[in-house]
Amino acid sequence: MAYQHIIDKDRCKGCGLCIAVCPKNVLEISPDVNAKGYYPVFQARPEDCIHCTMCCIMCPDVAITITETEEASA
Amino acid sequence: MAKVLMKGNEAIGEAAIRAGCLNYFAYPITPQSEVAEYLVRRMPEVGGVFLQGESEVAVGYMIFGAAGAGERVFTTSSSPGISLMSEAISYIAAAQCPAVFVNIMRGGPGLGGILPSQADYLQATKGIGHGDCRLLVMAPASVQEAVEMVMNAFPLAEKYRNPVMILGDGLIGQMMEPVAFPDHLKSEPTNKDAWATNGMDHRKSKSRNLVKSLFLDPVQLNDNNLQLKAKYERMRAETVMSESYNTDGDYTGLIVSYGTMSRVCRTAIDMLKAEGIEVGMLRPQTLFPFPEKALADAVSKPSCTHVLSIEMSMGQMVEDVDRFVRGLLPVSWYGKCGGDIPTPEEVIDVVKERFA
């Protein structure tokens, strides 16, 4: 079973709370500003992500979702 | 139709039930606490809701919540209590919800007194709450008329989706008079699925409803106020009511008076007639909208030389009378507001002093 970690970069306000709670230090603030003028978060080290949903639970803007994909992602 | 001798306050409570309103929230205040004491027993008999709130402020918002959920609801209070409900009335008008408020007026301002008065005229017709909102205001002169006005208030509130007020002076609440509850005045509540928060399942809808009055966008707020204004214009065209007395023939002066005060004036007019002095009277039944046309007609009588507004206040309706007479004739006021009612003899003396 493979999981996909998706950050809706235009919904994110770059508050950084997800970065603080990520147990694997996967997330960082992006240097590219989003449509609202915030610097959203992105997965700097996606390979370290264990899909534990800590960031999803913490996000006040529900900007992070994790979905299940059928085939194992290469 | 069988008549029952009833105290005004109790008749008002029964009238709401007979009209099809089974939800009552209130707070005790003299001179109208008997409505609650009556309905606390009656509502359970008809499967209705009775709740005494912790303050008139809270009661005003219980009314708003219930009205917003699409249920018929009403409350009764008296002058200071109505002041506490005024913010809620503004919200209810802004959110365009139907609700009925009965004010059995007592002497003011401040704690004032507990005896009858008509000193909330301006509050009810001009300044019930902040913002561009108005109340449809009806003023009964008898317990029977109070019953009928209360029963009519519910369909009127629903027709205009606006709060409606019955403005009774203390006597209306405290007097006992024979009353009947006309069956034809019972009405079915209108369907409120278009706007009420009565539950999406209840109205089998996928879209939710929102009862609110915040419009941060100035254009939207202006539009909402224009909608309210249009309703108030419709009220002026469709709901104005008044009664005339002794105005068929000539009269040297016109009394304008409402509620129980008008009955005292009626007696004075009869006594003056016996002395050969003819005085006419216009009795507004709706205070908003004010019967401008009826007043204009009554003062156009060539024989009429003076207009006298007699009210149990320091002169409030007189401002509207003066405005609508538009300088055609001298307008003056007479009244007392401590709670003792001007007598027919006092009215006669004033009439003779002013224009007869």
Next chain:
Amino acid sequence: MGKTFKKPEALSDAHTHYCPGCTHGVIHRLVAETIDELGIRGRTVGIAPVGCAVLAYNYLNCDFQEAAHGRAPAMATGIKRVRPDLMVFTYQGDGDLASIGMGEIIHAANRGEKFTTIFVNNAIYGMTGGQMAPTTMPGQRTSTSPLGRNVEEVGMPIKVAELLAALQTPAYITRQTVIKPKYINKAKKAIKQAFTYQLENRCFSLVEVVSTCPTNWGMTPVEAVDWTEKTLLAYYQPGDYKIPA
């Protein structure tokens, strides 16, 4: 190994107006998840306060009414009394509930009104720009306590959960927080428990949720979480303060 996570159905797609790091958004999600999981959206009516969360109805997809400042519990009483089948909840801030609306919440709780209140305590007035609230901490600087709350002058912050728990009418009164995932999961259980008590027509339920206000506290979102943990939670201790017998 891993888990999925998605936005609850009862939460709209609208981007919220809340400041970055403001935990109103987390609380909205927990309420929305509860509404989804209990399958009650079709008969739920929310009541928005006056405050930052006045626009909660833009983010929660169910019938909503917008209360005057502090009066949501009275409106909820009105709705619940005439339509006891509806699931009614108020969502209020500390200025709304503990200041102007204190009379309403105490009497609604004391009457045992069968609705649920989500009380967001962030120790400050947010919408109006950071004034002192009844819950502002001793020494906490706000725009109306610029030298810090002076308890000799304006008294101590009010502990609402403990205050309401002292009433004799059965109720579910709990205090939670949402500043970290472990707390958020407990807050979710408490919110679901509160709505369940309403579903069972059991008792009045109130969940006080200690929350952050980075903008008006003058902190970054992460600093606000730390300050909450060290200072707020020491005074506003999470826990169940009243459980119906």
